[in-house]
Amino acid sequence: MKDVTAAIIVRDAKILIAKRKSTDKLPHKWEFPGGKIESNETPQECLKREMKEEFGVDISVGECLGESVYHYGHGSIRLLAYRAYWQGGSFCLTDHADFEWVSLNQLQQFDFAPADVPFVEGIKTGKIKL
Numbered sequence: 001m002k003d004v005t006a007a008i009i010v011r012d013a014k015i016l017i018a019k020r021k022s023t024d025k026l027p028h029k030w031e032f033p034g035g036k037i038e039s040n041e042t043p044q045e046c047l048k049r050e051m052k053e054e055f056g057v058d059i060s061v062g063e064c065l066g067e068s069v070y071h072y073g074h075g076s077i078r079l080l081a082y083r084a085y086w087q088g089g090s091f092c093l094t095d096h097a098d099f100e101w102v103s104l105n106q107l108q109q110f111d112f113a114p115a116d117v118p119f120v121e122g123i124k125t126g127k128i129k130l
Contacts, residue, residue: 001069001075001076001077001078002036002037002075002076002077002078003036003037003043003077003078003080004034004035004036004037004077004078004079004080004115005034005035005037005043005046005047005050005079005080005081005082006031006032006033006034006079006080006081006082006116006119007032007033007034007047007050007051007059007061007081007082007084008032008065008081008082008083008084008119008123008128008130009059009084009085009086010130011086011101012101013103013104014101014102014103015032015101015102015103015104015107015123015130016032016033016086016099016100016101017030017031017032017033017099017100017102017107017110017112018030018031018032018033018054018055018096018098018099019031019096019097019098019099019100020096020097020113021095021096021097022097025072025074026072026113028097028111029111029112029113030110030111030112030113030116031112031113031116032081032116032119033050033051033054033055033096033099034046034047034050034051034079035049035050035053035054043061043064043080043082044061044082047059047061047082047084048061051084052089053094053095054093054094054095054096055089055091055092055093055094055099056089056090056091056092056094057086057087057088057089057090057091058086058087058088058089059084059085059086059087060084060085060087061082061083061084061085062082062083062084062085063082063083064080064081064082065081065082065083065119065122065128066080066081066118066119066122066128067079067080067081068081068115068116068117068118068119069115070114070115072114072115077115079115079116079119081119081128083130104123104124104130107120107123107124108120108124
């Protein structure tokens with residue numbers, strides 16, 4: 001099982017989500033951005049590295065908001081979601097097809113990757129407080 005991180009970033013009452021490229025596993029699915037934890041890397045270090053590589057921004061990482069285990073055909077992942085805060089830099093795309101800042105009410109309009117769905121549900125129901 002691979003450990004993967006996700007950043008849940010809120011800015012101006014909107015949540016950052018990213019759309020996977022057509023050539024990725026789970027093409028065109030939306031997700032909370034993050035990535036695979038490398039050896040000798042903490043989840044927090046992973047999120048900081050991934051956000052810098054994939055979006056060109058610096059973040060700080062807050063508390064863990066939970067985990068989701070999902071068994072895909074290509075392997076199983078444990079997705080660890082963290083509250084994160086944008087610290088600086090201009091958002092640019094290097095690894096995703098698109099990104100959007102969406103309101104809580106808009107989240108349900110997007111087709112999320114299955115491992116991210118429990119976090120979408122938690123946010124919508126108020127189980128995860130933003």
